[in-house]
Amino acid sequence: MLNVGKIEEGFVLDHIKAGQSLSLYHHLQLDTRDCTVAMIMNAKSDKMGKKDILKVECDINDLNLDVLAVIDRNITVNVIKDGEIIQKKELTLPQEIKRVFKCKNPRCITSIEQELPHIFFLSDETKGLYRCKYCEEKFDMRSLERVKIS
Amino acid sequence: MRHLMNPLDFTVEELEKLFDLANDMEKNPDRYANVCHGKKLATCFYEPSTRTRLSFESAMLNLGGSVLGFSSADSSSAAKGESVSDTIRVISCYADICAMRHPKEGAPMVAAERSKIPVINAGDGGHQHPTQTLTDLLTIRSLKGKLGGFTIGLCGDLKFGRTVHSLIEALARYDDVNFIFISPEELKVPDYITQMLKNKNIGYEEVISLDEVIGRLDLLYMTRVQRERFFNEEDYIRLKDFYILTKEKMKAAREDMLVLHPLPRVNEISVEIDDDPRAAYFKQVQYGVYVRMALIYTLLGLEQGGDKAC
Structure with missing residues (x-):
């Protein structure tokens, strides 16, 4: 059994579909942040058979987790402070997603206007589809690129 | 503001x-x-x-x-x-x-x-193109005296025409409007529009032949098949003359039916109709x-x- 130590402050993302933690690492842009990350892959799970777990040591106010619900609503988010779980977050699709994904409609004004935030509004909760605020095209967010953090 | x-x-x-x-x-x-x-x-x-x-x-x-x-x-x-x-x-x-x-x-x-x-x-x-939709609504209200209580036929490119989509969404807010969509199979009105009408319990029909339905219409909204919407020139050429409204076709229309068009027209409305009192497309420009x-x-x-x- 592999043991990974406790974190003092940050998030433990549990019940990630096995093999998906690396893509979540990129979606959360953890490579651009000053935080320690432990990635546990293929851990045994009663519920899922196999699962991944991500432990992220960081300021809990400094990480936007909106992207998680869009990628997989079954992920459990444990919020850690002073080494203890202070909250278990249920993931729900946010009504608005701002500066996370890029609209891919080449006719959209976001494709040319500098510094314009890419904003999407939830349009179809069942299918998890969002509409771009400006061109109103509908997208599955998973098909879109992330906005680069500068 | x-x-x-x-x-x-x-x-x-x-x-x-x-x-x-x-x-x-x-x-x-x-x-x-x-x-x-x-x-x-x-x-x-x-x-x-x-x-x-x-x-x-x-x-x-x-x-x-x-x-x-x-x-x-x-x-x-x-x-x-x-x-x-x-x-x-x-x-x-x-x-x-x-x-x-x-x-x-x-x-x-x-x-x-x-x-x-x-x-x-x-x-x-x-x-x-909201001011085009407002123009269409004002024209209909001014010439028909009301918005609602009529059957409107929309004919031509119902797939790419934003004017048509906006007009349908705008008219769907009024009572007792029936829609008849007249288009070739390739240029049918998108699903999201028909779904919206179903959700609101608004009646609509989709047909290919204009002749078949023209006698039932209070309003006929003609559209142009736009070359720039096609990737394939062949498809454009095949579909551009699919509907041409002629004097002959107008014989089957009601005496008070109005013909609207957002303009510019190419050849989907024959110029011989321009003097017909039912041709309202130039009045539409004024509105x-x-x-x-x-x-x-x-x-x-x-x-x-x-x-x-x-």
Whole structure:
């Protein structure tokens, strides 16, 4: 059994579909942040058979987790402070997603206007589809690129 | 401050008020001949559209105001790489209201977010063209006396035509409107529109033959098959002449049926119909000016006697 130590402050993302933690690492842009990350892959799970777990040591106010619900609503988010779980977050699709994904409609004004935030509004909760605020095209967010953090 | 981005931005009640005002302007042009004296309309057209731009300019001149602007991106600072956000901040210092056409979808909304003056979307790519929809609604209301209680046939390119989609969404807010969609299989109205009608329990039919249904229509809205929407020239050529409204076809239509078209037409309406009293497409152009007059007046807050107070 592999043991990974406790974190003092940050998030433990549990019940990630096995093999998906690396893509979540990129979606959360953890490579651009000053935080320690432990990635546990293929851990045994009663519920899922196999699962991944991500432990992220960081300021809990400094990480936007909106992207998680869009990628997989079954992920459990444990919020850690002073080494203890202070909250278990249920993931729900946010009504608005701002500066996370890029609209891919080449006719959209976001494709040319500098510094314009890419904003999407939830349009179809069942299918998890969002509409771009400006061109109103509908997208599955998973098909879109992330906005680069500068 | 209020802008117009989408034809559904105004409630049905607000539209009634706007159309009443437009009709009053039609009947009493002298009363409104100087109401915008000292006010300036900026027409910011990043792509050419002579009819829409001239309609806006004519509307402002009818109200006694002045106009300034540009009619292509090449003749604006966009050619130097200026953003829409910066351009509208500058235009806000020069004019009291702005009508913007832009090839990129959502550009007028970006302008509205940064603007100190009301912005009217005068067409943003294939997205919205709200003043065309308001023109269509005013024409129908003025010539039929009401919005609702009729059967409207929409004919031609129902797939790519944003004018048609906006008109359907706008008419779906009124009571007892029946839609008949007349198009070839390849140019059928998109699913999201038919789904919206189903959700609202609004009746519609989809047919291919115009002859089959023309006798049942109170209104016939013709559209042009646009070359620029096709990737394949062959498909365009095959479909462009699918419907041509002729004198012969009009024989089967009711005596009070109106023919509408957002113009420009190519050959989908034969010129021999132009003198038919049922041909309302040139009247529609005139109503386009009245509705833009009412819109400028309203967005400038002149009804309240205010300045940009709407």
